[in-house]
Amino acid sequence: MSRFWSARVHGLTPYVPGEQPRRPGLVKLNTNECPYGPSPRVLDAIRAATDDGLRLYPDPASTGLRQALARHHRLDPAQVFVGNGSDEVLAHAFQGLLQQPEPLLFPDITYSFYPVYCGLYGVAYEQVPLDGTLAVRVADYRRPCGAVILANPNAPTGVALPLRDIEALLDDHSLQPVLIDEAYVDFGARSAIGLIARHPNLLVVHTLSKSRALAGLRVGAAFGHPDLIEALTRVKDSFNSYPLDRLAQAGATAAIEDEGWFEHTRGLIVASRDRLEAGLCRLGLEVLPSAANFVFARHPDRAGSALQAALREASVLVRHFARPRIADYLRITVGTDAECDALLDALAGILRRNA
């Protein structure tokens, strides 16, 4: 607190990311990172870009990366925007598209950065409760609003909406921007990118942090009508001309072009998720149906906060949200099978001890 702060800063409630431990040896299942490294071609591309060229600014438009993403998703580069992680892309969208005279709608339980951006940019919002199964019901969004944002699959629940529900939402809101945050889409949901041609109000946001194993490189993207992309570009060019450095552009382009590595690692994660779900159910936990690289689970008679603390004692990190409706759930990232087994063993020990 300081008298030098602006009124806006006084009023902020910043987002708190999951712990990045300094202590080695922890089983880290708390921030939905990929348990496998990025494609070897990514590392080669970054090494090749690590030369005297670093004295020069990078391409401000990230042209090569945007072309690679456009080719991959069968779009035009004018339909593609990239930023420093999808958090930055989302931030620009909140400022450039979702800030409307009427309130923005999003679920009561979703990515907890959304209300933070609203606070930062002064966006009025209304939260729409998830249904009793912790799923989004698009009919509940049929009301006057300025814009809608949904994560699909939702976070932290992992529950996905079918594409026909997204289409219904787009039809209901043809006069408002609709943002679908597909950070976890590659693990089991269907992307709405194919709907862009018919819905000029649709912006789809992706990240390379999860299914492309590049959380450390900070690259995210948005796809939509060129008019929506222009809004994001105008915000970006009024904020930072060079959000993606030379190494990030080189590495991300190589990641998008290595389909084989992507398919292989995503297949491993989906298989481990099924195994982890079965293991948690065997221990008596209730697990929501996950289409993501994490699961959301609760024990019928153990508090989520106590389980998280006990797991931490056992050197296993998972995420817990002390929020209404979900305070008894743990969000557990799908690790390697060995990491998932370590979690299951630790949890079995905790449950036995306190039986």
Ligand code: PMP
């Ligand atoms: N959207 C959702 C739903 C997320 O969970 C995350 C990860 N915390 C992000 C966006 C941001 O990911 P990144 O900035 O690493 O691209």
